[in-house]
Amino acid sequence: MSGKIVLYYFNGRGKMESVRWLLATAGVEFEEVLITKKEDYDKLVNDGALMFQQVPLVEIDGMQLVQTKAILNYIAGKYNLYGKDLKERAMIDMYVEGITEVGDMISSLPFLPPDNKKNQLDKIESKAKERLLTLFEKVLANSQFLVGNQLSRADVLLLEVTLMLQESFPTILSSYPKIQEFQGRIKALPTINKFLQPGSARKPPPDEVYVKTVMEVLAHLFK
Numbered sequence: 001m002s003g004k005i006v007l008y009y010f011n012g013r014g015k016m017e018s019v020r021w022l023l024a025t026a027g028v029e030f031e032e033v034l035i036t037k038k039e040d041y042d043k044l045v046n047d048g049a050l051m052f053q054q055v056p057l058v059e060i061d062g063m064q065l066v067q068t069k070a071i072l073n074y075i076a077g078k079y080n081l082y083g084k085d086l087k088e089r090a091m092i093d094m095y096v097e098g099i100t101e102v103g104d105m106i107s108s109l110p111f112l113p114p115d116n117k118k119n120q121l122d123k124i125e126s127k128a129k130e131r132l133l134t135l136f137e138k139v140l141a142n143s144q145f146l147v148g149n150q151l152s153r154a155d156v157l158l159l160e161v162t163l164m165l166q167e168s169f170p171t172i173l174s175s176y177p178k179i180q181e182f183q184g185r186i187k188a189l190p191t192i193n194k195f196l197q198p199g200s201a202r203k204p205p206p207d208e209v210y211v212k213t214v215m216e217v218l219a220h221l222f223k
Helices: 014-025 038-046 068-078 086-111 114-139 153-168 177-187 190-195 208-217
Strands: 006-009 031-034 057-060 063-066
Touching: 006 014, 014 068, 014 086, 014 153, 014 190, 038 208, 057 068, 063 068, 068 153, 086 114, 086 153, 086 208, 114 153, 114 177, 153 177, 177 190
Parallel strands: 006 031
Antiparallel strands: 006 057, 057 063
């Protein structure tokens, strides 16, 4: 295992995208090993790299980390994106859980049958407006950051998910000026600005190739 951070995942967003966002925010370089066929996944399983036979997998600090929450918690703690004390971490965790719920709904869209997508989009828009956006519009009314006085993983995730929402609902933030201001501030941070530029490690919205690859490699999970 080299000293470099290595991400093992498909060539798409999925559960790894928030990891990419967090590492990029911290200004940390990483490499990616892309899973393009079942043999790639099987090798990771047979080598004992996947504790629960699931990706994402991140090699960092001599460890092979799996389970998305564990990976993100470790990276956030290591790079000072996890608050200054336990109380702030609890708030960050609460915000992250709520934001992740909407993010996961968006991520599931490409894998749904066409007849189900419209219904899922309606659910996403409703939940985003009634819970996510209304809440954070109030939180950001008197604060630059969601928790405390410094950037945390909650801020990074909120930016990621609101940008994803805008891909499906371009005008969804029109009634949320504080969130728009928040987006502008966070996007202007040098490391995040760099990640948002063409050619970065940020993945585009899922396409048919990504969906096909995931379905074929993880066919046993979709049975």
